Amino acid sequence: MKQISMKKYLLSLLVASSCLSLGSCDKWLTVTPDTEMSADETFKTELGIKDALAGVYVLMKDGGLYGANLSYSYIDNMASLWDVTASSIEEGFHLHQYSRVTGQVDQIYGKLYNAIANVNNILKYIELNKDVIKTPGLYDAIRGECFALRAYLHFDLMRLFGPIPSLPEGAGAKLSYMKSVTSSIQMPVSFEEYRVAINQDITEAEKYLSNDPIRQYSIEALRTPTEFAQIKELDDFFANRTVKMNYYAVHALKARVAVWYGDKELAYEAATEVINAKNENGTAKFDISGIRKALLDKSDNLLVCEQIFGLFDYNLSDKFTQYFSNANLYKGANSTNIKTTLFGNTGKDIRELNQWELKTLGDASTRYTTNKYKASGMNRQIPMIRLSELYLIAIECGPTSQAQLLYNKFLEVRSLDARPVFKNEVDLRKEILLQFRKEFYAEGQLFYLYKRYNSPRVDILFANPSLLPNYILPLPITEIKK
Secondary structure, three states, rough: OOOHHHHHHHHHHOOOOOOOOHHOOOOOOOOOOOOHHHHHOOOOOOOHHHHOOOOOOOOHOOOOOOOOOOOHHHHOOOOOOOOOOOOOOOHHOOOHHHHHHHHHHHHHHHHHHHHHHHHHHHHHHHHHOOOOOOOOHHHHHHHHHHHHHHHHHHHHHHHHHHOOOOOOOOOOOOOOOOOEEEEOOOOOOOOOHHHHHHHHHHHHHHHOOOOOHHOOHHHHHHHHHHHHOOOOOOHHHHOHHHHHHOHHHHHHHHHHHHHHHHHHHHHHHHHHHHOOOOOOOOOEOOOOHHHHHHHHHOOOOOOHHHEEEEEEEOOOHHHHHHHHHHOOOOOOOOHHHHHHHHHOOOOHHHHHHHHHEEEEOOOOOEEEEEEEOOOOOOEEEEEEEEHHHHHHHHHHOOHHHHHHHHHHHHHHOOOOOOOOOOOOHHHHHHHHHHHHHHHHOOOHHHHHHHHHOOOOOOOOOOOOOOOOOOOOOOOOOOHHHO
């Protein structure tokens, strides 16, 4: 029943009137609901408000956003991770020749703001119809998730279209920070105002999610139907909290934002809060050692066990077939590039041994590709933030002694020997890059690290010799004219 209701919502109320049809949009940010009557009716019930929020997550897992282009497809072409065909869209992204792919870039921009508009519509109507929410804790949880999602989406807009953070502010376009659904043109704000707005939304999310059940109950209890059913006081909205922007996902996002803007102290503090989070019985809330079992018994290629936040996609098997079983995304005709160039032929790194496989196509040609997205049971979550990223943030930003301890643990659970992480700033960055490349292949995070470091071509593994790194995607032409 819930799926039917959510689909009905999506058909009647995708909030982005003129921008859903990207070709007919005069101004990308003049966003209003299609029908005010539909919105009024949808938000008159608690179920309607829940479904509206579910609709935002559906928008995010669309193939034009995190369902492909911002996880393993276009954005990983921008990080030079896949082989590409000459004169293709993928080659345009691969070479950072964005003038060749303006339609695809514009679509990403529009879809991110579309999702934000839907979030803002929920925030608007949840206040107008606050009295219809009867379930204890639900009002705070929905508001908290909305503020968190608004920050998450705006931050990715900044990471894609904004300036390189280590360069002067002027080296990149300014963006609009949308806090309401409006028919008026929203002017861009300064980089500092944008940063402040992201952090304000994170602070609001923290406040409203302070009583998130994920803090009290184990992830397994909230994920397993039989265990969840025993928690009588919780509405089913609170099941499977890691497929929502939960309390710890907000702190993970805070760490990601802080390291982007160079606030190492805050980044370390936020990252370690999640790393050190405990259940009531003293066990780790998120356990980095779970990777060993997950990969060795092939039960969890996507490392759902490490995901702080992921998007549940029931159709992930279809996407795996489209992109990976058919080897449309691949690196090399054999294992050499990955095993030798990426992993260094360790012969023991569990990522090297278990997350890649050779595919033989109908014409008997072969391609080497990842099996990360091979769905297994309920492990169908597109990774948005994983625990290993927080380890690497804390290693980069923390005190030397603590950084080394964290790095030793990170390497140990990946079956690697300990090694010095912090000789100097240059070596530290090399080590972080080394692990990011191995860890987040096909997860859409490496491009952002290259941008944050303003990496030259020589530091971009598998880069085409003709690549001229350009880490700032162009705004749609209508936005430039503002």
